[in-house]
Amino acid sequence: MSEFGRLVLAGAPIGQVGDASPRLRSALETADVIAAEDTRRLKRLVSDLGANVTGRVVSYYDANEITRAKELLDVLLDGKTVLVITDAGMPGVSDPGYRLTKLAVDAGVPVTALAGPSAVTTALAISGLPSDRFCFEGFPPRKSGDRARRLAGLATEERTMVFFEAPHRLQACLEAMAEAFGPDRQAAVCRELTKTYEEVRRGGLGQLADWAAGDIRGEITVVIAGYAPDQTEPEIEDLVAQVAQLEATGVTRKEAIVDVAKRAGIPKRDLYNAVHTAKS
Numbered sequence: 163m164s165e166f167g168r169l170v171l172a173g174a175p176i177g178q179v180g181d182a183s184p185r186l187r188s189a190l191e192t193a194d195v196i197a198a199e200d201t202r203r204l205k206r207l208v209s210d211l212g213a214n215v216t217g218r219v220v221s222y223y224d225a226n227e228i229t230r231a232k233e234l235l236d237v238l239l240d241g242k243t244v245l246v247i248t249d250a251g252m253p254g255v256s257d258p259g260y261r262l263t264k265l266a267v268d269a270g271v272p273v274t275a276l277a278g279p280s281a282v283t284t285a286l287a288i289s290g291l292p293s294d295r296f297c298f299e300g301f302p303p304r305k306s307g308d309r310a311r312r313l314a315g316l317a318t319e320e321r322t323m324v325f326f327e328a329p330h331r332l333q334a335c336l337e338a339m340a341e342a343f344g345p346d347r348q349a350a351v352c353r354e355l356t357k358t359y360e361e362v363r364r365g366g367l368g369q370l371a372d373w374a375a376g377d378i379r380g381e382i383t384v385v386i387a388g389y390a391p392d393q394t395e396p397e398i399e400d401l402v403a404q405v406a407q408l409e410a411t412g413v414t415r416k417e418a419i420v421d422v423a424k425r426a427g428i429p430k431r432d433l434y435n436a437v438h439t440a441k442s
Contacts, residue, residue, distance in 0.1 A: 173278020177356030344427030
């Protein structure tokens with residue numbers, strides 16, 4: 163049996179092709195097989211780098227990742243070098259790559275990576291938010307209910323959080339984040355990082371949600387400050403009393419809860435449950 167090959171996870175530029183390293187060009191030229199998330203984008207990158215690719219190019223994206231990973235493992239076991247490259251950033255980080263890496267590691271195949279740009283750390287660095295401790299949460303769930311539950315579970319996460327989001331879902335996502343974390347929780351929306359129209363918007367989640375109502379386009383990374391456990395939080399009993407006071411003036415209970423929760427910076431659902439319990 164021949165010696166095992168090697169799996170190479172190649173970080174691709176997230177915008178400017180000039181961020182590609184000489185090692186990336188060399189690896190593209192010497193790989194036996196290149197597994198690309200988008201073969202058309204790979205062709206454009208190879209052209210921009212002036213690279214001469216001689217290896218076989220195959221598609222490797224979400225829909226065929228499981229099947230293709232098994233095929234690529236056979237190539238690795240046959241002693242060949244397989245390079246995995248996604249549209250941007252590092253394979254495996256909200257992109258195809260993890261499954262093949264796991265198969266290779268379990269089979270004893272050497273795995274290495276070509277360091278490259280990352281939207282996660284780039285956005286974190288320029289956000290102006292604490293970067294000593296952070297967590298990456300990827301794309302929030304698309305369905306509103308699932309998204310609300312996921313975010314509610316992160317309400318007391320003390321580390322700075324980094325998310326990806328599609329531009330057409332950004333406003334709804336920021337509104338859900340404002341609901342879960344409070345409208346004044348500081349955040350940064352980073353759009354088109356390193357590209358010609360790079361833009362960074364900073365402010366409270368409520369403010370950013372209002373901004374996102376416009377025509378937002380491009381690749382989006384959202385960075386959110388972590389929960390500050392030493393911040394003074396209003397007693398829930400006091401908030402319930404404020405709701406009752408508003409109701410006494412003729413404001414509906416729903417409107418009162420929305421108003422008090424917004425001013426207190428807590429999720430409406432928590433205050434609704436407290437009001438309901440008190441009334442019971």
